[in-house]
Amino acid sequence: MEVVQSHRKSSSNNVIVSTLPLYRSAPPLEVRLEDFELFAMDRLRVLKGISDGLGRGKKPEEMEKLIAYLWKANMRHPHANEEANKDIISHFVLRLVYCRTEELRKWFLSMETTLFRYRFRFESSEAQRALMSEFKLPYKAVSNAEFESVKDKLGQVARSMGQTLAAADAIFYKVPFEEVPELVAGRRVFIHKGHAYVAMNQVVSLVVTQFRSYLSKALILTNRKWTSTVREQEKDRLAPIVEALCTSYLGPDYSQPNEVGEISLKDIYQIAKTSFPLCMRHLFEKVREDHHLKHGGRMQLGLFLKGVGLKLDDALAFWKAEFAPKVSAERFDKEYAYNIRHNYGREGKRTDYTPYSCQKIISSTPGVGDHHGCPYRHFSEENLRAALVRMGVSSRAVEDVMDKVRNRHYQLACTLTFEAVHGSSCDAGINHPNQYFIDSQRILQSKNGSVA
Amino acid sequence: MTKEEAESGRDDMVIDGAEQANAVPDGFDANYLRIYYGKLFPHADMFKWMSYGNDGKHPACDRSYFGRREFSFTLENDIYIRFQSFNSVTELENSIKEKCPFKIDIGPVYSVDPAKRHAYAQGGDNVFTPVERELVFDIDITDYDDVRYCCTGADVCLECWPLMTIAIKVIDTALRDDFGFNHILWVYSGRRGVHCWVCDGKARRLTNEQRAAIADYFRVYKGNENSHKKISLPGPVLHPFLARSYTEVLKGFFEAKLLPNQNLLSCQERYEKILEMIPDASVASELRGRWQENKRASMSKDDINLVRWEQLKSVLQSGKQKTQGLRRCVEEVVFSFTYPRLDMEVSKHMNHLLKAPFCVHPKTGRVCVPIDPNNCDEFDPTTVPTLSQLLEELNRGGVREDAENELDGTSLGESVKFFRTSFLQPLLKSCKEEIERSYNAKLQQSKNTLSW
Numbered sequence: 001m002e003v004v005q006s007h008r009k010s011s012s013n014n015v016i017v018s019t020l021p022l023y024r025s026a027p028p029l030e031v032r033l034e035d036f037e038l039f040a041m042d043r044l045r046v047l048k049g050i051s052d053g054l055g056r057g058k059k060p061e062e063m064e065k066l067i068a069y070l071w072k073a074n075m076r077h078p079h080a081n082e083e084a085n086k087d088i089i090s091h092f093v094l095r096l097v098y099c100r101t102e103e104l105r106k107w108f109l110s111m112e113t114t115l116f117r118y119r120f121r122f123e124s125s126e127a128q129r130a131l132m133s134e135f136k137l138p139y140k141a142v143s144n145a146e147f148e149s150v151k152d153k154l155g156q157v158a159r160s161m162g163q164t165l166a167a168a169d170a171i172f173y174k175v176p177f178e179e180v181p182e183l184v185a186g187r188r189v190f191i192h193k194g195h196a197y198v199a200m201n202q203v204v205s206l207v208v209t210q211f212r213s214y215l216s217k218a219l220i221l222t223n224r225k226w227t228s229t230v231r232e233q234e235k236d237r238l239a240p241i242v243e244a245l246c247t248s249y250l251g252p253d254y255s256q257p258n259e260v261g262e263i264s265l266k267d268i269y270q271i272a273k274t275s276f277p278l279c280m281r282h283l284f285e286k287v288r289e290d291h292h293l294k295h296g297g298r299m300q301l302g303l304f305l306k307g308v309g310l311k312l313d314d315a316l317a318f319w320k321a322e323f324a325p326k327v328s329a330e331r332f333d334k335e336y337a338y339n340i341r342h343n344y345g346r347e348g349k350r351t352d353y354t355p356y357s358c359q360k361i362i363s364s365t366p367g368v369g370d371h372h373g374c375p376y377r378h379f380s381e382e383n384l385r386a387a388l389v390r391m392g393v394s395s396r397a398v399e400d401v402m403d404k405v406r407n408r409h410y411q412l413a414c415t416l417t418f419e420a421v422h423g424s425s426c427d428a429g430i431n432h433p434n435q436y437f438i439d440s441q442r443i444l445q446s447k448n449g450s451v452a
Numbered sequence: 453m454t455k456e457e458a459e460s461g462r463d464d465m466v467i468d469g470a471e472q473a474n475a476v477p478d479g480f481d482a483n484y485l486r487i488y489y490g491k492l493f494p495h496a497d498m499f500k501w502m503s504y505g506n507d508g509k510h511p512a513c514d515r516s517y518f519g520r521r522e523f524s525f526t527l528e529n530d531i532y533i534r535f536q537s538f539n540s541v542t543e544l545e546n547s548i549k550e551k552c553p554f555k556i557d558i559g560p561v562y563s564v565d566p567a568k569r570h571a572y573a574q575g576g577d578n579v580f581t582p583v584e585r586e587l588v589f590d591i592d593i594t595d596y597d598d599v600r601y602c603c604t605g606a607d608v609c610l611e612c613w614p615l616m617t618i619a620i621k622v623i624d625t626a627l628r629d630d631f632g633f634n635h636i637l638w639v640y641s642g643r644r645g646v647h648c649w650v651c652d653g654k655a656r657r658l659t660n661e662q663r664a665a666i667a668d669y670f671r672v673y674k675g676n677e678n679s680h681k682k683i684s685l686p687g688p689v690l691h692p693f694l695a696r697s698y699t700e701v702l703k704g705f706f707e708a709k710l711l712p713n714q715n716l717l718s719c720q721e722r723y724e725k726i727l728e729m730i731p732d733a734s735v736a737s738e739l740r741g742r743w744q745e746n747k748r749a750s751m752s753k754d755d756i757n758l759v760r761w762e763q764l765k766s767v768l769q770s771g772k773q774k775t776q777g778l779r780r781c782v783e784e785v786v787f788s789f790t791y792p793r794l795d796m797e798v799s800k801h802m803n804h805l806l807k808a809p810f811c812v813h814p815k816t817g818r819v820c821v822p823i824d825p826n827n828c829d830e831f832d833p834t835t836v837p838t839l840s841q842l843l844e845e846l847n848r849g850g851v852r853e854d855a856e857n858e859l860d861g862t863s864l865g866e867s868v869k870f871f872r873t874s875f876l877q878p879l880l881k882s883c884k885e886e887i888e889r890s891y892n893a894k895l896q897q898s899k900n901t902l903s904w
Contacts, residue, residue: 153692160687177631181665187691194632334530368595
């Protein structure tokens with residue numbers, strides 16, 4: 001087992017040990033039961049804070065400040081030793097909480113990786129190099145001779161990102177391109193014959209990819225172990241704590257339309273006008289206008305409607321009717337019905353798909369002929385303004401919304417729109433289109449005493 | 453009569469009984485296909501390809517490899533069957549001949565034989581999951597409908613087909629020079645696009661994340677009708693990959709071919725689209741004004757599109773323009789019209805099924821033949837052999853001694869030969885070397901661990 005004591009040792013052999021743990025194996029420590037829960041909740045506050053920050057579209061510099069603040073506020077301890085232990089223990093406890101479903105794993109992986117990335121950046125370069133060697137990355141420092149031969153291209157890449165190539169002692173590493181998918185995807189490295197030339201400051205990406213991949217595998221193993229042996233053993237002690245931790249922080253789950261009740265097909269047209277967020281209004285309008293929607297749009301709108309309470313049969317009737325001018329009933333049954341049934345968990349592996357959250361919609365990539373995505377992000381300024389005016393947003397409010405959009409705060413923009421349209425404030429902020437719908441209906445019903 | 457005589461004298465000759473018997477009316481149906489699969493479809497070559505050397509005698513050959521590959525068949529009446537697998541070339545061939553699929557798709561190689569997948573489903577250490585799959589790309593000309601005026605939808609002509617040709621050039625060069633891949637097969641999709649199969653071992657073992665990274669590396673076009681600017685090339689300088697694509701392929705093609713052939717600047721409706729891409733409204737109005745005036749004036753002998761393009765370039769690239777964005781605008785226009793538009797989803801997932809080469813397209817009757825990337829300018833989709841044409845050639849050929857000669861006697865022979873010599877043979881040679889190399893490495897390793 002690896003030694004997981006990770007605090008600064010001023011030992012005789014002068015080894016600088018990083019303060020950043022890699023969570024390679026569970027610590028051989030004793031934990032008090034109260035600490036088990038408390039440590040985890042503190043860490044969860046950090047992770048939730050990161051999640052909020054990302055959802056609001058915060059830029060890297062802002063995230064850096066946010067994470068430093070969150071860590072200091074929640075994870076500090078007067079004794080360095082205790083701090084390190086809390087760090088490790090809280091991580092492993094949360095692994096138990098978040099290993100149970102694909103969605104939970106994805107969220108946890110994403111937040112922990114983000115946390116790790118920023119903490120890595122805070123480290124000194126020697127500490128960073130030490131961490132790199134712990135990961136055993138297959139990189140090679142580029143020799144001077146080779147550097148000279150590719151210097152021009154490296155400079156071009158740097159300038160394409162608005163940076164300059166560092167001075168003559170710039171250190172570059174040569175890695176197989178598969179090791180740095182993030183850098184390749186963003187065209188932030190020069191690649192030649194399968195090798196990527198990675199600058200020292202990009203090394204973070206290398207390390208983070210390794211961290212992520214390791215944690216991803218570890219979570220799956222944890223889940224297996226929990227479900228097969230541990231949960232039963234711990235059913236009176238740890239299991240209740242683990243279950244509670246999970247539901248308390250992740251917010252409502254929109255895969256069960258319990259809160260809403262059912263919506264019938266004829267109601268849909270009315271509520272689309274009053275309670276749909278802009279992204280769904282747009283899709284809804286487009287499908288009625290074009291009598292067609294491409295796959296991305298069908299998924300985003302279809303799952304949203306499911307979350308709103310539209311039953312499968314009504315959904316099939318809706319899409320079939322809207323597509324009718326372009327698609328015969330026969331062709332519809334052949335080419336589209338299957339996928340709608342699939343969304344409702346009636347086909348294939350019977351997964352009951354969850355409606356997309358704002359985070360997912362914002363990060364989608366609508367292409368030619370698509371209408372899905374987040375209008376606050378994906379529309380041109382002109383088109384967005386026009387859409388907001390059509391929704392009935394006052395011109396003053398439109399300016400506020402556009403200001404948020406320019407600063408890439410897409411969810412805040414949607415929240416402002418909600419407030420302008422409904423004439424009341426929305427303190428929690430919009431994180432999910434179905435949440436927008438529910439909140440809207442709640443307000444309208446309290447005003448009218450009926451389904452608006 | 454001999455084939456030569458029949459062909460040379462065809463136009464003049466009186467149509468006698470033999471000639472009429474040879475003629476095959478245009479079409480696509482199970483009967484035609486039966487003959488095609490019986491005599492022309494290269495079953496053995498497909499088997500050798502999909503085996504990647506594992507059908508050899510070397511002890512390191514994985515006998516289960518071919519059997520773990522998923523094929524799917526679309527039968528007459530649109531019946532679709534997935535998870536077909538075969539243990540030998542005979543099984544593959546017999547199944548195809550018996551079922552006569554209208555379309556054959558190739559999926560990934562799974563961890564176990566797809567036929568046995570239910571025994572493995574969820575959990576445990578043995579999961580049913582893809583383990584290898586070629587890196588594939590799908591380029592479809594309908595994604596370019598907003599920049600071609602000669603055809604729409606499924607039509608393709610020699611004016612707009614070159615958009616596919618330059619897509620091949622850009623992607624092929626990058627796959628070889630940047631990513632270091634060598635075994636690349638380009639195939640005509642049968643109607644309106646091309647597919648690319650990257651078959652290096654390294655490519656087959658890429659994870660979904662790595663595939664997504666490569667697809668994103670290639671992605672430049674991000675818009676749809678809701679946003680105006682569809683291409684954004686930020687930064688003072690282009691990444692070497694984009695710069696090379698621009699100078700070596702895109703610029704020349706745009707200025708010499710696309711601009712004049714598609715009359716992109718000749719009338720207001722069309723030039724508005726380009727003017728819309730200029731971020732500075734006053735510059736756009738200046739050009740608009742000039743072109744509206746010149747509408748009725750007699751032009752010089754030069755093509756009006758080229759003249760106006762020169763005007764646009766000189767205004768945007770003149771020293772007067774301070775902002776970076778304007779100078780870059782020229783490249784953005786060229787990119788938005790010509791840069792390859794890939795279907796991201798096809799490339800990102802290992803389990804995506806893609807049509808097999810040498811299938812016949814049901815709507816056009818054309819065979820999905822390979823395209824030589826080094827000669828892609830010569831490729832003409834309107835002269836690709838059709839099913840009925842091939843059957844006619846077979847009829848004219850009369851009875852042959854063996855299958856090989858029958859194939860050679862048709863226009864398909866050339867395509868199969870190209871497939872073998874420039875793709876299959878080098879690939880198999882490299883596979884063999886890889887198998888031997890890894891075997892020897894393992895032997896060496898076990899020797900090392902055994903030594904005292």
